[in-house]
Amino acid sequence: MADKTNKLKARLPRGLADRGPAEIAATRRMIETIRVVFERYGFDPVETPAIEYTDALGKFLPDQDRPNEGVFSFQDDDEQWLSLRYDLTAPLARHVAENFQNLALPYRSYRFGWVFRNEKPGPGRFRQFMQFDADTVGSGTMAADAEICMMAADTMEALGIARGQYVVKVNNRKVLDGVLEAIGLGGETNAGMRLTVLRAIDKLDRLGAEGVKLLLGPGRKDESGDFTKGAGLDSGGIDRVLAFVGSKGANGDATIANLKNVVTGSASGADGVEELRQISALTTSANYGDDRVLVDPSVVRGLEYYTGPVYEIELLVETKDEKGRPVRFGSVGGGGRYDGLVSRFRGEPVPATGFSIGVSRLQAALTLIGKLDNKAAPGPVLVTVFDRERVADYQKMVAALRGAGIRAELYLGNPKHSVGQQLKYADKRGSPCAVIQGGDEKQKGEVQIKDLILGATLTAIKDRDEYLKKQAEAQKAVPEATLVDAVREVLTRHGVNWA
Amino acid sequence: MADKTNKLKARLPRGLADRGPAEIAATRRMIETIRVVFERYGFDPVETPAIEYTDALGKFLPDQDRPNEGVFSFQDDDEQWLSLRYDLTAPLARHVAENFQNLALPYRSYRFGWVFRNEKPGPGRFRQFMQFDADTVGSGTMAADAEICMMAADTMEALGIARGQYVVKVNNRKVLDGVLEAIGLGGETNAGMRLTVLRAIDKLDRLGAEGVKLLLGPGRKDESGDFTKGAGLDSGGIDRVLAFVGSKGANGDATIANLKNVVTGSASGADGVEELRQISALTTSANYGDDRVLVDPSVVRGLEYYTGPVYEIELLVETKDEKGRPVRFGSVGGGGRYDGLVSRFRGEPVPATGFSIGVSRLQAALTLIGKLDNKAAPGPVLVTVFDRERVADYQKMVAALRGAGIRAELYLGNPKHSVGQQLKYADKRGSPCAVIQGGDEKQKGEVQIKDLILGATLTAIKDRDEYLKKQAEAQKAVPEATLVDAVREVLTRHGVNWA
Numbered sequence: 001m002a003d004k005t006n007k008l009k010a011r012l013p014r015g016l017a018d019r020g021p022a023e024i025a026a027t028r029r030m031i032e033t034i035r036v037v038f039e040r041y042g043f044d045p046v047e048t049p050a051i052e053y054t055d056a057l058g059k060f061l062p063d064q065d066r067p068n069e070g071v072f073s074f075q076d077d078d079e080q081w082l083s084l085r086y087d088l089t090a091p092l093a094r095h096v097a098e099n100f101q102n103l104a105l106p107y108r109s110y111r112f113g114w115v116f117r118n119e120k121p122g123p124g125r126f127r128q129f130m131q132f133d134a135d136t137v138g139s140g141t142m143a144a145d146a147e148i149c150m151m152a153a154d155t156m157e158a159l160g161i162a163r164g165q166y167v168v169k170v171n172n173r174k175v176l177d178g179v180l181e182a183i184g185l186g187g188e189t190n191a192g193m194r195l196t197v198l199r200a201i202d203k204l205d206r207l208g209a210e211g212v213k214l215l216l217g218p219g220r221k222d223e224s225g226d227f228t229k230g231a232g233l234d235s236g237g238i239d240r241v242l243a244f245v246g247s248k249g250a251n252g253d254a255t256i257a258n259l260k261n262v263v264t265g266s267a268s269g270a271d272g273v274e275e276l277r278q279i280s281a282l283t284t285s286a287n288y289g290d291d292r293v294l295v296d297p298s299v300v301r302g303l304e305y306y307t308g309p310v311y312e313i314e315l316l317v318e319t320k321d322e323k324g325r326p327v328r329f330g331s332v333g334g335g336g337r338y339d340g341l342v343s344r345f346r347g348e349p350v351p352a353t354g355f356s357i358g359v360s361r362l363q364a365a366l367t368l369i370g371k372l373d374n375k376a377a378p379g380p381v382l383v384t385v386f387d388r389e390r391v392a393d394y395q396k397m398v399a400a401l402r403g404a405g406i407r408a409e410l411y412l413g414n415p416k417h418s419v420g421q422q423l424k425y426a427d428k429r430g431s432p433c434a435v436i437q438g439g440d441e442k443q444k445g446e447v448q449i450k451d452l453i454l455g456a457t458l459t460a461i462k463d464r465d466e467y468l469k470k471q472a473e474a475q476k477a478v479p480e481a482t483l484v485d486a487v488r489e490v491l492t493r494h495g496v497n498w499a
Numbered sequence: 500m501a502d503k504t505n506k507l508k509a510r511l512p513r514g515l516a517d518r519g520p521a522e523i524a525a526t527r528r529m530i531e532t533i534r535v536v537f538e539r540y541g542f543d544p545v546e547t548p549a550i551e552y553t554d555a556l557g558k559f560l561p562d563q564d565r566p567n568e569g570v571f572s573f574q575d576d577d578e579q580w581l582s583l584r585y586d587l588t589a590p591l592a593r594h595v596a597e598n599f600q601n602l603a604l605p606y607r608s609y610r611f612g613w614v615f616r617n618e619k620p621g622p623g624r625f626r627q628f629m630q631f632d633a634d635t636v637g638s639g640t641m642a643a644d645a646e647i648c649m650m651a652a653d654t655m656e657a658l659g660i661a662r663g664q665y666v667v668k669v670n671n672r673k674v675l676d677g678v679l680e681a682i683g684l685g686g687e688t689n690a691g692m693r694l695t696v697l698r699a700i701d702k703l704d705r706l707g708a709e710g711v712k713l714l715l716g717p718g719r720k721d722e723s724g725d726f727t728k729g730a731g732l733d734s735g736g737i738d739r740v741l742a743f744v745g746s747k748g749a750n751g752d753a754t755i756a757n758l759k760n761v762v763t764g765s766a767s768g769a770d771g772v773e774e775l776r777q778i779s780a781l782t783t784s785a786n787y788g789d790d791r792v793l794v795d796p797s798v799v800r801g802l803e804y805y806t807g808p809v810y811e812i813e814l815l816v817e818t819k820d821e822k823g824r825p826v827r828f829g830s831v832g833g834g835g836r837y838d839g840l841v842s843r844f845r846g847e848p849v850p851a852t853g854f855s856i857g858v859s860r861l862q863a864a865l866t867l868i869g870k871l872d873n874k875a876a877p878g879p880v881l882v883t884v885f886d887r888e889r890v891a892d893y894q895k896m897v898a899a900l901r902g903a904g905i906r907a908e909l910y911l912g913n914p915k916h917s918v919g920q921q922l923k924y925a926d927k928r929g930s931p932c933a934v935i936q937g938g939d940e941k942q943k944g945e946v947q948i949k950d951l952i953l954g955a956t957l958t959a960i961k962d963r964d965e966y967l968k969k970q971a972e973a974q975k976a977v978p979e980a981t982l983v984d985a986v987r988e989v990l991t992r993h994g995v996n997w998a
Contacts, residue, residue, distance in 0.1 A: 007845065018598075046523070049511070049627045053511075084583075128550065154901070281891055399787075407538060425603055
């Protein structure tokens with residue numbers, strides 16, 4: 001079994017990661033902060049398992065080029081297909097539909113947990129990651145969407161992100177759909193054409209308005225000479241799409257006014273703009289103005305199930321891209337209205353809206369701006385094994401320390417290790433303090449208390465008297481009966497707190 | 500999409516469950532209590548993902564009748580097999596092996612999370628359940644095992660299980676192996692025979708010593724006339740196995756003395772007994788005597804990877820079996836030493852020991868004995884929508900309440916609903932208080948504060964004066980500017996606390 005030539009390779013599959021003490025503790029604090037905000041907004045926790053029937057999840061992932069992929073799937077013993085959830089929204093829709101009669105509607109719930117994507121992993125792109133969601137099901141009013149946006153803003157501030165360092169952007173799927181409808185691209189038969197238009201719009205950042213204009217019209221030749229076929233819109237159509245693309249005004253009200261013009265002639269487009277106006281009116285009146293919740297037509301959410309308002313939480317904090325250029329941190333979450341997702345099961349309309357925080361990504365952002373204490377708890381007090389025949393005595397000391405609420409452990413390494421080797425282990429663990437009892441101390445009924453934090457500073461002390469004084473403080477013999485008090489003195493000296 | 504004839508069925512696959520607010524809150528409190536105990540013992544958190552390479556997990560599940568089953572598996576895009584973890588120990592072994600050079604050894608860590616079993620689900624038997632583990636890797640000393648047992652005991656008491664209501668039982672795999680070796684059943688070739696003996700021993704509860712004796716010898720015919728072939732041991736062998744089965748003494752020391760006789764002639768058996776003696780000496784000296792940590796040869800742990808001491812946390816609390824007969828609650832966790840699990844990767848011996856708490860099962864036990872507050876948080880204060888043109892005003896009130904740290908929500912149901920219908924929703928949510936502002940109140944600059952808890956008691960009041968007094972208290976108009984204070988008065992009256 002322990003044959004070197006035949007041994008197994010210990011490795012994680014790509015796109016998966018282990019997490020250490022500092023990261024776990026930081027996540028725990030984040031989760032707790034988010035939970036308190038969500039509960040204050042009236043949301044209750046509810047959780048679903050990691051596995052669902054594949055058909056219940058539906059296929060709403062953005063990666064359309066790989067049908068049947070994107071999710072991890074396997075067959076049950078009755079040959080039905082099961083999948084790992086790829087988000088927390090689709091399982092919630094299943095939960096609501098299954099328990100519809102017993103729920104108080106509107107049903108407001110939150111949950112956090114791991115989700116899984118069977119995608120090509122990349123830098124910062126994992127196949128298992130954590131989301132923290134909140135949803136209101138059974139409410140068609142825009143007040144539900146406004147609440148989600150305000151809660152997203154409050155969550156950012158509760159996590160220490162200052163006003164002005166984030167913004168919750170709101171758009172509406174119906175607006176662009178309305179534009180496309182108005183220029184004759186509505187209906188099932190134009191789905192491919194709409195996709196071409198969407199892809200053109202998506203290249204605005206890279207190609208500018210001129211490039212997008214070519215892609216909406218006859219097509220565009222790039223520097224290498226490669227030709228991309230265009231959508232073939234007429235000049236009226238092109239102008240309308242470009243007007244949409246350029247509809248962002250100096251503030252939310254101006255944007256809404258621009259959008260109103262852009263959707264002329266489309267009822268659903270006008271609907272979308274009116275919904276944006278209502279959300280904006282509600283959030284503004286509750287003091288969540290443009291600096292916190294802002295109408296922004298550039299927001300696109302990848303998931304296909306959104307039917308109305310969509311939101312994006314963007315951090316304006318600056319960071320560097322892979323080439324060292326300053327960029328904004330960008331999206332740490334978002335969501336939208338998904339009125340069709342529960343209806344799939346119910347055969348009746350069930351409006352719903354919700355959002356999702358990307359916990360790992362947000363954690364990276366908070367760490368970057370120094371708003372998350374990313375340190376692990378200090379190590380335990382180490383009781384060393386000086387005489388291995390007396391392990392039971394040392395174990396008793398450890399039990400006494402723990403009984404007093406002090407984090408402590410017995411040295412469990414090779415009992416032949418010298419006290420010096422054991423103290424090296426204490427250093428590695430970040431232990432603040434060690435306890436030693438050799439034969440001499442035993443006879444005198446004493447223990448040695450070593451202050452390891454103070455001890456580490458000794459070499460830097462030049463003055464001989466000062467050195468001797470500190471040295472005496474860093475290691476002293478005390479009666480065994482006062483062990484707990486003596487250890488506590490060291491902990492108090494350095495403000496050690498494991499909570 | 501919302502066609503009744505074509506709609507999807509909303510259902511969870513068998514053996515999986517959704518979790519509601521009360522259960523989630525109770526788990527959170529439990530997890531927090533366990534975490535504090537484990538950290539006090541010097542363990543640090545570390546987490547691994549839910550997915551691992553199948554070969555890294557190994558095949559250590561008890562269900563030997565279904566090779567390749569027991570776990571959920573699927574192929575990666577490079578055709579390598581991946582599996583969902585079936586416990587937290589095998590992934591930890593992989594983690595340790597992968598990061599061996601960077602870890603401070605002995606490496607003491609804890610983790611909790613969901614694990615998955617591809618098994619036939621049954622009552623109380625789920626395909627996804629939560630475990631909370633702690634492990635010490637890189638320590639061969641029995642002090643490591645003793646610490647695990649004491650920590651298990653402390654954890655039970657921290658969770659509110661009184662001393663005497665639980666016991667941590669310790670056995671050692673080497674003892675029975677030694678017995679089998681001593682009667683000539685050692686070595687690879689006798690594996691099948693050993694299994695027959697183990698199965699016979701396992702039937703002690705059901706068949707008694709006489710039945711087991713037959714199964715160890717020539718075989719046994721049951722009442723229906725069916726014959727089970729026996730192990731065919733000679734009378735010396737049978738006596739030795741029965742002596743092992745009956746080796747439990749009046750206390751730990753007596754059991755150890757009995758076991759010493761039983762393993763005569765087997766070096767590894769003697770090793771096993773000596774290890775039990777050391778664990779017992781250490782725990783007893785630290786004040787974890789037989790009433791908390793007890794040597795008990797009946798402990799068997801299902802998982803195959805254990806190599807030495809094995810532990811079982813048993814609750815002695817009485818409950819009823821499916822036929823209503825009183826039984827002890829039984830195991831809520833356990834573990835053991837698994838010296839071979841990390842070695843599979845390392846090609847060198849890496850001793851390790853650890854244990855696992857079955858969180859869901861323990862939660863059921865704690866609920867049963869009333870030691871777990873299994874109530875969800877109270878519902879939010881509901882601000883009703885009296886006049887749907889004035890949603891923005893109501894939204895502002897909600898924002899004011901939340902700003903003061905009060906759990907509150909706007910009524911988001913159909914805005915045509917009457918205030919009566921809205922108050923029914925508040926009842927369903929368990930809201931302590933509702934806020935109403937109609938046209939009259941608006942003009943007077945007032946709001947109505949309804950104390951819903953007090954209101955629910957009114958019908959029981961017989962005395963007219965008392966009724967009128969309470970009724971006035973249960974609903975009163977206050978200036979809108981004092982909204983927050985008035986709501987807080989209601990919350991204080993009933994001790995409502997959402998923390």
